Amino acid sequence: xxxxxxxxxxxxxxxxxxxxxxxxxxxxxxxxxxxxxxxxxxxxxxxxxxxxxxxxxxxxxxxxxxxxxxxxxxxxxxxxxxxxxxxxxxxxxxxxxxxxxxxxxxxxxxxxxxxxxxxxxxxxxxxxxxxxxxxxxx
Numbered sequence: 001x002x003x004x005x006x007x008x009x010x011x012x013x014x015x016x017x018x019x020x021x022x023x024x025x026x027x028x029x030x031x032x033x034x035x036x037x038x039x040x041x042x043x044x045x046x047x048x049x050x051x052x053x054x055x056x057x058x059x060x061x062x063x064x065x066x067x068x069x070x071x072x073x074x075x076x077x078x079x080x081x082x083x084x085x086x087x088x089x090x091x092x093x094x095x096x097x098x099x100x101x102x103x104x105x106x107x108x109x110x111x112x113x114x115x116x117x118x119x120x121x122x123x124x125x126x127x128x129x130x131x132x133x134x135x136x137x138x
Contacts (some may be wrong), residue, residue: 061098063107063115066134072106080112089118099123105130 017024032090035042062072062079072079080088087097099122107115107130115123115130123129 058103059101060104060106061102062133063105063111063130064133065108065111068108068133076106077102082114085111085114085118092122095119095122099126099128102128104128106132106133108133108135 005132006028009062010028014024014026037043048050057078060075062076063085064079065081069079069081088098099119105123105128110130110134112130120129
């Protein structure tokens with residue numbers, strides 16, 4: 001199904017619906033056929049950027065050092081170094097508070113192994129393991 005067909009179907013559904021006395025949202029469910037999702041190559045892991053956002057503030061924490069940390073300070077809510085990572089690993093309550101109060105985590109690839117071993121027990125169950133950032137990413 002093409003993007004235009006999906007957009008047309010959603011627009012038509014919104015126009016045909018009776019007026020409501022509250023702000024409506026749209027849920028989109030996609031059923032996949034003949035795809036074995038047990039096969040790792042068929043799994044889907046995509047981030048979707050909504051054109052108008054979610055209407056809420058998003059908090060981002062970056063685990064980085066050096067030049068990447070300097071660039072991240074401009075856009076992230078917080079930038080944590082390797083020393084901060086060790087402090088968080090020692091204070092599980094603070095790590096849990098950070099995980100619960102943060103929407104997205106990003107990390108330099110060099111720090112991913114340390115994050116997994118030290119904070120994996122906190123971030124993993126919350127589905128907030130960091131996405132790796134290449135050194136030249138913006």
